Amino acid sequence: MTWPRCVARIFVALCCVLPATVSAQVADTVRGVVYDSLLKAPIAAATVIGLAPGQEQAPQATTDADGRFVLVASTRIERLTVFHDEWERVGLSALDAVRPQGLGRWTPALATPSLETLWLRLCQRPIPATGNKPAIVFGTLRLADDSTRVSGAALTLGWEPDVFIEDQRSGKTGATQNTTAVTRSNEQGEFFFCGVPDAAHFGIVARGSGLASSEVLLLSDGRPVRRIDLVLGDSTVRTTVVGTLHDESGVPVRDASVSIDGTPNVVTTGADGRFAFTGVPLGTRMLSARKVGYLPAVVPAEVVDRNARSAANELRVSMQRGVTLEGVKVVARRALNRDVVDFNRRRLSGIARYMDNTELRNIPRIQDALRLFPSLRVQTANNGVDFLVMGRQMQASITTTSLSMAGCRAQIYIDGIQADTQFLSVLTPESIASIEVFPTGAYAPVRFRNFDDNCAVVLVWTLGFFLR
Structure with a gap:
C-alpha cells in the first residue's frame, strides 16, 4: 500500500469515528432563563449548577444580561440550582428546578x-x-x-x-x-x-x-x-472590630477613612486595606468608609461577643470607584441619582435652609459659612482652628413646645456619611456643592435622623459627589 493511500484510509476512518465520539461525550444540553419576579426583569450574573449523575464535575454556567444560560454535560442533567449574591436581601437562598421524568429537550424558566x-x-x-x-x-x-x-x-x-x-x-x-x-x-x-x-x-x-x-x-x-x-x-460591653477594605475588583483600598458607630475614632486603612477598632459597643453598628475617587460605603456591621465566637468581628467591606478618567464616568448611577433626586426635591420643599457653591466660594472658611445659618451656633476653640457646630434643642412640656439654644451638638453628614467637624474642617468652601441645614432632626430625612435626640442636622454635599 502506498503512503498516500494509507494516509487517505486513516483520514476516512477518523472522519467516521470522531463525530460518534463527540456526540457520545456531549449527551445533554440545557438552555434556560432566570427571571426576577420582584424587579420584573431578567437576572444577570446568577450562578447555575446542574446535577448530572455519573459526571465527575457538575456543569456550571453564569447567566448573561438577558438572564439566559447554557449547560452542557456528558450525561442527562436531572436538576438545576441557581444562586445569586443579592438574594440574601430578600431571604432567598437559591432556586431549584427538577427535570420531569421522560422529558426530552429541557428549556427551564426559573423565577424568584x-x-x-x-x-x-x-x-x-x-x-x-x-x-x-x-x-x-x-x-x-x-x-x-x-x-x-x-x-x-x-x-x-x-x-x-x-x-x-x-x-x-x-x-x-x-x-x-x-x-x-x-x-x-x-x-x-x-x-x-x-x-x-x-x-x-x-x-x-x-x-x-x-x-x-x-x-x-x-x-x-x-x-x-x-x-x-x-x-x-449591651452598649457598655466593648470589643475589637477588624476588617479589610477593597474595591470591586478585590484590590485593597489604602489610605481610606473608616468610622463605626459607638466610637469617636476614625482610622485609616493600611497598604493591605486593613483597619481595626477597639472599644466598639456590641450590637449592629453602621460602618462607613470614605476616600477621594470612590463612592462612600455605608454598611451595617454585626459586632458580637468575640469570646463567644472568636472570628465573628472580621469584616470585609467593598467600595466602588466613583469617577474614571475616560471622560467623566460615574458607576452605581441608580444609587447616586437617587441622592440627587432626593436633594432636589427637598430643596423645592423649602423645609431646610440651603447655601450653594455660588455663595460658598466667597466665604473664606467653612465655619464662617455655617455661622450664617440661624439655627446653628459655631464655637471656635482657643487655637482659632478647631470648632464645634451646635444646634437648637427641641424642648417640650404639657403646655408648649419650643426651640432653644440648649447646647446640643448638631449631627453632621458629608456626602451622606456621618462625620464630625474634624472632617468638615479640611473641606474648602470651593469643594462644596451645597449645604442644607434642618433646624431639628424631626424635619430631616429619616436616613439622617438620630433616634436619640432632636438636634439640628447639617448635610454637606461636595462637588465630587454630585459629579455626573
Whole structure:
C-alpha cells in the first residue's frame, strides 16, 4: 500500500469515528432563563449548577444580561440550582428546578417568588388591593452571643415617602411627610413590617431589656422586599472590630477613612486595606468608609461577643470607584441619582435652609459659612482652628413646645456619611456643592435622623459627589 493511500484510509476512518465520539461525550444540553419576579426583569450574573449523575464535575454556567444560560454535560442533567449574591436581601437562598421524568429537550424558566407569594408567606395575609406599591421589611433579632434569638423586643422603622404632599395651611406643594412604624419580634425572634413604601430609604432600630442596636440605614434598591438581621448588644460591653477594605475588583483600598458607630475614632486603612477598632459597643453598628475617587460605603456591621465566637468581628467591606478618567464616568448611577433626586426635591420643599457653591466660594472658611445659618451656633476653640457646630434643642412640656439654644451638638453628614467637624474642617468652601441645614432632626430625612435626640442636622454635599 502506498503512503498516500494509507494516509487517505486513516483520514476516512477518523472522519467516521470522531463525530460518534463527540456526540457520545456531549449527551445533554440545557438552555434556560432566570427571571426576577420582584424587579420584573431578567437576572444577570446568577450562578447555575446542574446535577448530572455519573459526571465527575457538575456543569456550571453564569447567566448573561438577558438572564439566559447554557449547560452542557456528558450525561442527562436531572436538576438545576441557581444562586445569586443579592438574594440574601430578600431571604432567598437559591432556586431549584427538577427535570420531569421522560422529558426530552429541557428549556427551564426559573423565577424568584412574586411579591404576592412572599406577602402571603411572610405577612400571613393577601397583599392589599390598593393603588400604592407596598413593600415588606423583615428579619431576625439575636443577642451578641450570635445565636440566641430575642422575642418581644421593640423595633421602630422610619422612612421618607417618595412623594410630596400639599401643605393645606400654606397651599404650597413640597412638604414631605416622614413616617414611622413600630412592631415587636415574635417568639422566634422574627419581625415583619408589611405595607411600607417600596421606594423609600429606611432607618431601623431595635431595643429591649437594656439592649439595643444602632440606627441602621437601608438604602432603596428597587426591590419591594428587604431583609435585615439585627444584633442587640449591651452598649457598655466593648470589643475589637477588624476588617479589610477593597474595591470591586478585590484590590485593597489604602489610605481610606473608616468610622463605626459607638466610637469617636476614625482610622485609616493600611497598604493591605486593613483597619481595626477597639472599644466598639456590641450590637449592629453602621460602618462607613470614605476616600477621594470612590463612592462612600455605608454598611451595617454585626459586632458580637468575640469570646463567644472568636472570628465573628472580621469584616470585609467593598467600595466602588466613583469617577474614571475616560471622560467623566460615574458607576452605581441608580444609587447616586437617587441622592440627587432626593436633594432636589427637598430643596423645592423649602423645609431646610440651603447655601450653594455660588455663595460658598466667597466665604473664606467653612465655619464662617455655617455661622450664617440661624439655627446653628459655631464655637471656635482657643487655637482659632478647631470648632464645634451646635444646634437648637427641641424642648417640650404639657403646655408648649419650643426651640432653644440648649447646647446640643448638631449631627453632621458629608456626602451622606456621618462625620464630625474634624472632617468638615479640611473641606474648602470651593469643594462644596451645597449645604442644607434642618433646624431639628424631626424635619430631616429619616436616613439622617438620630433616634436619640432632636438636634439640628447639617448635610454637606461636595462637588465630587454630585459629579455626573
